[in-house]
Amino acid sequence: MIAIGIDIGGTSIKGAFVTDKGEILHRFSLKVSKDSPFEVEIKKLSDLINKEIKDNHLEGKIKGIGIGNPGIMDMDEGLIIESPNLPSWNNHNLKKEIEKHVGIPVKLNNDANVAALGEAKFGSGHKYKDLIMITLGTGVGGGVIINGKLFDGHLHQGAELGHMIIKMNGRECGCGRKGCFEAYASATALIKDTKAMMKRHPESLLTVIEKELNGVDARNAFMAAKRGDKYGKKLVNNYISYLGEGLLNYCNIFRPEAIILSGGVANEGEYLISRVKKYLAKHHYGMKGSPEVDIVISSLGYDSGKIGAACLVLFE
């Protein structure tokens, strides 16, 4: 069985033919312009899909097209309500337009949910039935897999795992609430904290590393900590406690077998994982007597979105 998985980003659309064994047969991609009308972009995307099906001799062999898209959608209808990166797509029906041009059924879901599904089926989550994935990037995204299936709540509007308050009346979050997990554990938050620390302690190694990296991103604090800088260590320790408290909440709420970490900060790999595990163990994985929760790094990388989108169709 073969499905097409489509991952819609802010500057490009990436697609792949994916088998029910999770193999990618062929990849394709398309630049997307946010100034171009929805209809023009969808016509270009549909034409490309039709061409790729033909070129790869897959006519009549595609079960469906799964799409992972950021933003707020009516997923059953296929309607885009609010697209943060491509505002000209707002209030357009992505599902119906592609079905009209390509003639293959389309399923739509949130990009974070879809990535979690991909990791659960064919990535570092393949041996677990119950897991959550937390993406530590510009924001904090999340996906929940229960008994091997994507859980996304009423009208697919749940699993907004970054928007759980961990510090009431705390930092302002883009969502309008104060003290969200995202406002403490995203790469964006770590960068803000790093810059504030550099301002207070310009003598720290963080200043040297800023020059080496030609700027500040989520890596600076970890690099400084690894080189023994006390301000870098403090930043990392604070970050681990924010991340740890959020994960402990999710241990108590979902009690998953595993939590997969992905996104920019997860590139810290074993250095991050070992510290998070230590924090969770010290706090009894959420509550005394509670079973251990595995913490792992995502393994599909940039393919998780395409593979996961295809899974919407392959495992419906």
Place this chain on the structure above:
Amino acid sequence: MIAIGIDIGGTSIKGAFVTDKGEILHRFSLKVSKDSPFEVEIKKLSDLINKEIKDNHLEGKIKGIGIGNPGIMDMDEGLIIESPNLPSWNNHNLKKEIEKHVGIPVKLNNDANVAALGEAKFGSGHKYKDLIMITLGTGVGGGVIINGKLFDGHLHQGAELGHMIIKMNGRECGCGRKGCFEAYASATALIKDTKAMMKRHPESLLTVIEKELNGVDARNAFMAAKRGDKYGKKLVNNYISYLGEGLLNYCNIFRPEAIILSGGVANEGEYLISRVKKYLAKHHYGMKGSPEVDIVISSLGYDSGKIGAACLVLFE
């Protein structure tokens, strides 16, 4: 179809014959002593169950026995690991002992989960498929229903909804963490806050109401607020904000169709509900553009535990 539902409390065990329409055919109960050995208590309970089956002419007609029990258990095995109210039951197999004496299959789950299942099937949650129930009592308990089924996580150890931190490094919680929802939104927390307010403002109506009620419980603050006392109002407003932030978190995480409130504080009924709804509406039910979540009070009262326990068997 008929099942027996058993609700194990700290001082008594309550049971009922429940039909698959949620009707209670007959109730029975038994006092339990925490000083008496497990074997003696279970023999008494089993004898009572056998007698009730015979007296009600239900031999061969009982599909199974469902039990809701507080504390930490290996639910599949039927083993009680830690029983907060009946410590002599620790490390005993409740399921196997009753099956041995009565000869009917037994299923075990947490009391909060079971109550949520009862409300979902036959109480104020019957028209929803996705809901959560939050019990505002001595602690804050919770149960999660997804697509009409009880969700309780890996090894049935999830859905500990009271133990989500809403204020990092905040109030100490019985679970060992700091800042749990339970430490702010339980009846116990409200009583503590009421006593602290009375100490700071002995001139408030709270002092008068203490004499009327012969003590302080979760009602005092609400009574004072209703009579216009500014300190009572402040207590209630603070309580609504704690409860509201926790519920907003669960809106974002689960996006249920409804949240059912139960337990002592839920006795405030419409006065509580109207204020909680206002708080949620003001904060867009968790996030701008998110669908509304119904807030309702549990309707089965003290029967939710027995009916829910029977549902473990009726809807397995």
